[in-house]
Amino acid sequence: MTEFHSSLPDPRQYTPVAPKNELIRLTLAVQDAANSDDRALWHSELATALTGYLERNELLPLSVALAMLPSQEAYRTLWQALREVVECNPNGPxxxxxxxxxxxxxxxxxxxxxxxxxxxxxxxxxxxxxxxxxxxxxxxxxxxxxxxxxxxxxxxxxxxxxxxxxxxxxxxxxxxxxxxxxxxxxxxxxxxxxxxxxxxxxxxxxxxxxxxxxxxxxxxxxxxxxxxxxxxxxxxxxxxxxxxxxxxxxxxxxxARQDVALEVFASAQIRALRELGKEPVAIASAHENGELRFTVSTPGDERNWKGFVWPLSPLDSVERIVANFRELMADCQVNDVRLLPEVAADKEGDIPLFFTADDLPPVDAVRQ
Known part of the structure; x- marks a missing residue:
């Protein structure tokens, strides 16, 4: 029996960094706080630092911090703190x-x-x-x-x-x-x-x-x-x-735009294959360049397949995207849904790498 994988690995690369940037240091302090009181204290320090950068229009340290944070959780912590500062006037309405x-x-x-x-x-x-x-x-x-x-x-x-x-x-x-x-x-x-x-x-x-x-x-x-x-x-x-x-x-x-675009792509391709009398196979894979890729194909047909690319933004949830894709396939009555369990290369030679039904047989994949 094939091992069940409910999602894909996250292909985004996060490199542990020395917290030389003030905003990175404070963000990690918020995350690592021992208790809620310490967390509130560090959050206040982070908000004060963000306010200073915004008042001086010094956005480079903020951009560097957002680009170099070591995890999505850290990114979300800094982004939410920035949003709170931006969305509130401290001096009135x-x-x-x-x-x-x-x-x-x-x-x-x-x-x-x-x-x-x-x-x-x-x-x-x-x-x-x-x-x-x-x-x-x-x-x-x-x-x-x-x-x-x-x-x-x-x-x-x-x-x-x-x-x-x-x-x-x-x-x-x-x-x-x-x-x-x-x-x-x-x-x-x-x-x-x-x-x-x-x-x-x-x-x-x-x-x-x-x-x-x-x-x-x-x-x-x-x-x-x-x-x-x-x-x-x-x-x-x-x-x-x-x-x-x-x-x-x-x-x-x-x-929302990516969700709808994926739905439009998949439903059109599934319909096209069924009009040819062929049963679709849906494949989802994660790639080294920070993308998720989806294909709808059919075994033994090298021509009638199409692919969709989802470039992951910093706040995208891989689990949410894949869960929605699986639900979409269930709604479309596609029973063969395969998820590549490891992060794949971006390209094969000079060509972007997409997996189709013949490239990723059921024994090496996940079936819904």
Whole structure:
């Protein structure tokens, strides 16, 4: 009987480092604290150090620290501490920017451009208020522009820190962000954001339900997005995720886009193989360059296979990605799912390495 492996190894490389960087030293002190009181003390020291770097706009030590931390747990500790500092004005009400990720699954047989602004954004804001995502009476609202993820990532942590203390400046900054229309020439999965701001009273909880389940408002928002972006000859399936403060929204949006893209890839390839009368085999593998790779193929067929690449970001969970993939395969009634138990090479010669049904037979793999 084949040994069961529920996930893949994590291919990301973490090298133990001497804590010469102040932020690395403090992050590891938070992790290694003997008790909750010591942890709180070191966390306060870390927050103070981060505040100093942000106030001086000295981002290089922060970038070095994030790049050289020795584990994902350490990365998450520093990232969360940075997020807490960025998202709070220590001197009064916080002007908090937030974003609602939109994954757009779209296709067109001819070159087409989807609008970069939503003509019905007032209806979307009203709907979110009606469903309690925005608390009654608060000043939360989303802008009409579809913002590209690279544009949002361009607002660095020091800028976010200062904007939290300057509501008018935040409004001007968000207003100046360029809209990003979606260029279609075939099919694709695209990520955009609707961006807004809200005032959070000192010491109070935000009046926006950040990170909550989409639930009842998802379908009506989808209908409004379709109404705003609809064009003849275009197929469009917009998927909204819950709004979150900007740093968290960028992480959640990236994950959501990859989740949907993997689902679109796999379902299309499974359907194509079954139309040829062939039963699909799904394979997942981890690679030395920090990628997960997925293929859907069939034994004895060297031509009709396709692959999907998931470049792992620092906060991605390999276990979550693989669990979702296995669940997707179960939903698609693919019974032969194989997981490579060790980290594979990036390339074979000059060609990126992908495993298909004939390369990875069941005896050497995991079957679902």
């Amino acid at each position: 916080t002007a908090l920017p937030f974003a609602l990720p939109l994954v757009l699954v779209a296709g067109s047989r001819q070159k087409t451009t989807l609008a970069g602004e939503l003509s019905n954004i007032d209806e979307i804001n009203a709907l979110l208020r009606e469903h309690g995502v925005f608390a009654a009476g608060c000043d939360a609202s989303l802008g009409a522009k579809l913002i590209h993820p690279d544009t949002l990532a361009g607002i660095n942590s020091s800028r976010l820190y200062y904007l939290a203390q300057d509501g008018a400046g935040l409004a001007r900054t968000l207003d100046q962000l360029p809209a990003a229309p979606v260029e279609l020439n075939g099919e694709g999965v695209f990520l955009r954001y609707l961006v807004g701001q809200v005032t959070v009273a000192e010491g109070a909880e935000p009046p926006v339900r950040f990170g909550s389940a989409v639930n009842s408002w998802g379908l009506p928002v989808m209908k409004l997005l379709n109404a705003a972006l609809d064009q003849d000859g275009v197929t469009l399936f917009p998927i909204a995720r819950a709004p979150q403060p900007v740093m968290q929204a960028m992480v959640a949006g990236g994950m």
